[in-house]
Amino acid sequence: MCVCEPGQILSSDNKTCKALVTSKCAQWGVCGQLCTEDQEQGRSGKGYHCHCSPGFILEKDDYTCKPEKETVYIIFSNRHEMRRVDLDNFNDASLVSGLRNTIALDFYYAEGWIFWTDVIDDKIFRGKILSNSFTQIKPIIDVGLATTEGLAVDWIGKNIYWVESNLDQVEVAKLDGSNRTTLIAGNMISPRAIVLDPRVGSLFWTDWDAKFPRIETCSMAGENRRTIFNISGITGGGWPNGLAIDYDFKRLYWIDA
Secondary structure (H helix, E strand, C coil), X not given: XXXXXXXXXXXXCCXXXXXXXXXXXXXXXXXXXXXXXCCCCCCCCCCEEEECXXXXXXXXXXXXXXECCCCCEEEEECCCEEEEEECCCCCEEEEEXXXXXXXXXXXXXXXXXXXXXXXXXXXXXXXXXXXXXXXEEEEEECCCCCCEEEEEEECCCCEEEEEECCCCEEEEEECCCCCCEEEEECCCCCEEEEEEEXXXXXXXXXXXXXXXXXXXXXXXXXXXXXXXXXHHHCCCCXXXXXXXXXXXXXXXXXXXX
């Protein structure tokens, strides 16, 4: 049985020690966005208060941050159709149907583009969202793809990154499909999801490797590749699938299939 020094606790792998969190704001999920510790106990009695990033307002629960002006949507695919859900009233609408097998999607908000992959057609498409429909739908990459299961948009550099699950590589191109190049190749078994943080130039992806399921990272130029988390250290873990970034807290979230 492993034990830790005073001021430390045992990690989930039951082998390594980590610092015992004493700051309330350092605790996981204590606020929806930003947290500030109170100099005095304050009226809430919690010792901290939550607040929001610019452009958001704090709701009555003193936890949730909501955009001040714009309606927030979730856009998702169920393989054969792409749909949009309004998070204010949960009304949903079909944006495009008749798709063959759409797996990954992302968006470029500034110009209203949606990008998606189809693993039967082996193409990457883009279309412009207009109200409850798509216009200007066309493939931007239509050759040399083999099961593109992850896709992410760099909204600063105006590039699109994707994961080739059968070719075991990460590629990048401009938003119109031009200047395509292979960024990383090899030392992958089953790469799946990919996300970016263009603010700091970081790229993250998951790998379903049965012997070493993991989350890896490198720069958006393909440099300084390393593993940041070994999924096998989690009981029952093994298939890291969906991946998302919390840009305010600088945290990664993933789904294990």
